[in-house]
Amino acid sequence: MEEPLEPQAESYIEKRNHLLEGIDPDTIRKAWFTLSHLLLDEGAKVIDMGCDDGAMTYAMAVLNPKASFTGLDKSKKQINKAKEKYKLFNLEFKIGDASSEIFEPESLDAVINSYVLHEIYSSSRYNERIVSDTLTKQFSMLKKGGMMFIRDYARPPPGEFVLMEMPDKPGTGKTLTELSEADLLLWYSEHARPRQDPGCGGFFLEELPERVPRTRLFRLPYKWAYEFIMRKNDRMRWETELPMEYTFFTMREFRKELRALGARVQYSGPYWDEDIINEQFETSFRLYSDDGAPLGHPPTCYIAVATKMAERKSLNIEERRPSHTDSGHLKISAVRDKDTGKIMDIVSRDISISEVIPYHIDEEGRLKIYLHDGVARSISNAVPRSGTNIDGRLWSGHMLEPVSVDGEAMAVMEALDIKNSVKFARDYLGLKPTQNAVLEHGPDYYPAPDYIDEKIQTFYLRVQSLKKTITPKSFAGHSGKFQARGEIRELDAQQVLNAITVGLIPSARLEMQILSLFQHVGIKAETWSDKVLNLKISKLKDKADLLEITQLFGESDTRFKDIKGTAGQIRAIHSTFVEEGQTRGVVSGLSAENVDFIVQDDKTINTAVVLPLAEGLKGEIHAGFTIQHLPVPQRHEGNGTTISAPSYNIPPNVTNQRELKKFLADKLGVAPNTIIKLGESYFSHIGMTPQRIYPFAVTAPPETLNAPGTKFIPFYQYMLLQRLISREPHFFIAIARAYRYFHEDIRFDSARQVKAIIKERFSKMQPDWSLPLSYERVHVAERSRTPKPVTIEEAPDAKQKKQALDAAAKTAAAKTAKASAYVPFHAQNKEQAAKIVHEREEWDKELQRDKELAQAKAQEATKKQPPPKPKIDMDLTGEFASEIEDFLDALEKVDYLELRPEKW
Known part of the structure; x- marks a missing residue:
């Protein structure tokens, strides 16, 4: 009997996990990896060519119940077994040859060729022409806008x-x-x-x-x-x-074959x-x-994602030649650090950008967002000036981004109220807000706080569901002459996160914006990229003084002064980019535009950011950072103090991933096996520079690191310092990815057990990047690690009584919330702010009395017996409570960390 997937997010996950029991984990991950490259619309019809035993097709149908999947294989025996074993309402199997025209023309939304093209090549006596014919037939079955996913092997350069x-x-x-x-x-x-x-x-x-x-x-x-x-x-x-024979086309030949079919090769590269x-x-x-x-x-494989486009539609955008026309969009100036004497170039442009992500939560509890798909980002295909494409990944020049609007549209609003939000949605989005919804100010980002004078604001708006695509009304910061305009479409937020994880979308800022939205609406994001931490317990000598750090952020800092001239570090480039499309079967130019962007003459386009991770004597995980003073945050906030991670510009002689790890290991004085990749690379600011960031973690003992000035604090404290670390986006994303990828190690860190305390005090103020769920382990881990709650009667002191009261109140509030209507974010925070202040005063009085009593008892006990020998102690309750009090006191001394109902 066919099994449907039940509604509601939690029951959906439970049902999904049940349906995947008995499926090989490698097959499940393969299915997830494949779907992560296909941002499918609801109701999409997907064909898995050469499905073999049907296990991966079945897993994909379980993972995406809103699409219909057909497994195709020429083996009658395999198909009959698959039909008998795998039964779902959105799944079917069919006997057929992947190289034949099995389906009607323009009837499919997606075709999956996962390790099947090399089988077609080999079975045809190693004939490349048969592969080309197969791709032609498959493309004829795709609708306009339909996608093809290829995962196979690419041939190394012939003759080598x-x-x-x-x-x-x-x-x-x-x-x-x-x-x-x-x-x-x-x-x-x-x-x-x-x-x-x-x-x-x-x-x-x-x-x-x-x-x-x-x-x-x-x-x-x-x-x-x-x-x-x-x-x-x-x-x-x-x-x-x-x-x-696994290899037949080179990577270049794969792209050439697909473009000849009228395909936009959205993304391709080695993996x-x-x-x-x-x-x-x-x-x-x-x-x-x-x-x-x-x-x-x-x-280990080659990936290509191609979209079928109509005649004379944008297929590819690339840099063609330098332009000799007048340019004036970019302004380069210089500042001097009066403390060090260092001169730094800064670039700015004549616009300010705000990014808006409309969203809604569907009837199954899934977070849906509206993004601008197909944005022309020509700079992604700029000719490399210095440094190589280390990971070999390429894009067509069309990206998926939030809706961009001119910052002036936000600045002229007198208030982010219901009336202005409705007007904004009508004029800039073409969407209708839900009842009483208002624009919500999310996190702000400096794309490159050391040299790009730009601060990008994020806004969210809860809107009514609209399944059809929308023609964009706002193109702030985008090309004006390219034919590619893109469309605003509804997407599953989790699917977009997955696409970023596998490298399809090279945007770390969008990743942070979505994770923050997950936290805001109270839905858990999932992670499928677990990594194992091999940390050695170390005595951390370089622990940070939090009070000193937070004081640095609270002080006025005017060290950077504008000066005349420039230092020659940044060069503005004015170049002609050409947009290509297919006309009468031939790929030719459709339009051209002069584009301004920048490169740094003393650096390559590649930079690595490395997050030091360490484990303390009590088992708590710490992350390392350095303090920098950067000019762009000072211009916008009056203080340039920035928390960052060690970063290294990658020299031009480093041309592959293995050399990159060795380069970083040599720089840090550690073994290469302690350098761990934190996801795929991304563009720092694709609107202004082709610079790519490669994020890593290092797990060597801190005492062995050659990273002067690196200090360590417990990992959980970064959750509270979100406003501070968001100034440096590359450190911010490294922290967030480490939290997601290593969540099994970090989630159950003993210090994290007091997260409830902080959540009560700073509820909804600091996004925690959404504690990720792991589809295979989290429910087991929670049962084994979650302690039995203490009742009010059992609580021995004021602190634990308070915790018991909070737990009971939280349970009651959760039950009430299920039946209550949506409350605007502003209203939630305004009510909470007064409550938090009152609770804090009463709680602090009781905690102070308990603290004084505990100190007196400890002093008395010290007089009577010698101190115990140090040992690994996972019970941090008493010590950590004191640490939290000191930490919160330090945070309260920073003016701009006060509760602000209108901001996150």
Whole structure:
């Protein structure tokens, strides 16, 4: 019987987890990864080509119950088994060949080719033309605006040879499963391509003298080295996979084939699965170019997302040539730090930008947001001036962003009230607010506080659901001549977060804006990117003085003074970008526009940000930071104090991920295996510069770090310092991603157990980036770690009585909230502000009495017995309560952290 997915967010997750029981976790993650590249509309019809046993198709249908999925495979046996085993209301299976025209023209919303194109290539006696014909047929079945997802292997550059160094380890026998990897390579070189005529298979391989003791060195074509690497660990399926040839098109050829079909190649690039690299690459081989230069790890797969476009619609935007016309949109000036004498260039433009995210919560409790899809961002395809594209990821030049409006539209509003919000929604959004909804001021961001004079404000507005797309009314900061205008469309907020996680959307600011909105509406965001922290317990000597730090933010700071001239650090570029589309089967230019952007002459376009993580003696996780003074926050707020992480401009000789980790390890004086990638790279400010940020964490003991000035505070305290750390967006996103990716380690940090205390005092004021749910573990972890609540009668002191009262009140409030209507954010905060002040006064009096009594008892006990030996103690209740009081006192000394009902 077909099983429907129940409504309501929590029951949906429970039902989903139940339906996925028994499915291999790798299959579930593969399904999630695939769907994360496809931002599907409700009701979309999706075909999974070459679905094999149907498990991944089933998992996708479970993960996205609002779309319909069809699994297609030419094996009648496999399809019949899938039909019998997997039954859902939005799932079906069909017998058919992925290379044939099975479906009606323009009848599909998405086609998925996950590791199937190389099978078509191999079964056609290694004929590339058959693959091209298959793509043509599949595109004919897509609707206009339909998407194709390709996950397969891309061929290394033809004709290149590499040196492959492998450990000289003996095998355990003479069968294929028992051979050493070096001997297996020798065997493979003689038996590859068995479908060729007898005696015509195999490939060139020569063994050279060893360069390092106890290793073996081989020279072979890069293509065949890659073919061997990607299959060497699957010994059980070796003979089945032997006829398969994984690579046929290079990455460039993939893009060329798709564009020839009239496709916008929205996103493409290599992908490195870190688990595969750590388990199968790191200690198994090393690759060198033919002249002996070290090469990075080959990608574990290739990804392409293509959208079918109509004739003369924008397919690609790229820089064509320098422009010699007049330019004047960017202004470069300089400031001097009077304390250090350092001169810094700053760039500004003649507009201010505000970003708006309309949202609503559907009947199933899912957060839906409205974003501008297809925004022309030509600078993403600027010709590199210095530095290379380290991760190889490319975009068409069309991005997904919040709705941008001129900041003046917000500035002229006398108040963010209902009347003005309705008028704003009509004039700039084309949406209708819900009853009594008002514009809500969310987090503000400095895209590059060290050199771009821009502060981007975020606003949210709760609106009525509208399923159809909307023509944008506002284009602030966007191109005026390009044909691409995009559309405003409703999207599932969690799906957008997933798309950012896998790298489809290179915007960290949008990630933070969505996470903040999740927290505001009280819905949990999920994370599917768990990473393991290998931290060694350390005695943290460089702990920060929070009072001193918060005082720095509260003081007036005028160290940066404007000066005449510039330092020559920033160069404005005026260049012509061309928008291409297909006309009568040929890709040609549609429009051209002169675009201004900047580069830094003394730096490459690539910068790495590294977040130090450490574990204290009591098991609490700390994150490290440095204090900087930057000119842009000073211009806007009168104080340039900024919390940031160690950052390093990546030199031009670093060209791959492996070299990047080694470069950072050398800079920090640690081992490369302590450098952990924090998600995919992103553009710092795609409206003004092609600069890319690569976020990492380092897990080496703090005493080994070569990072002068780095201080540590417990991780939970960053949640309270959101207003302070948001000045430096790259540190902000590193903290947020670490919190999401390492949530199993950080969530149950003993210090986090007092989060309820802080939430009561600062409710709704500080976004905590939404504690993420893990689909496979969180419900088990919560049962095992959540202590039994203490009743009011059992509470031994005033503090615990207060906690028990708060818990009871919270439970009652939660029950009431389920039946209550939506209350505007302003109203919520105004009511809360008065309540918090009163509760704080009464609670502080009781806590102070308990604290004095505890100190007296502790002093008496110290006189009677020697101090105990230090040990790892996970019970931080008493010590942490005192720490919280000191911390809150310090925060209250910062003027702009006072409760403000109109802001977050």
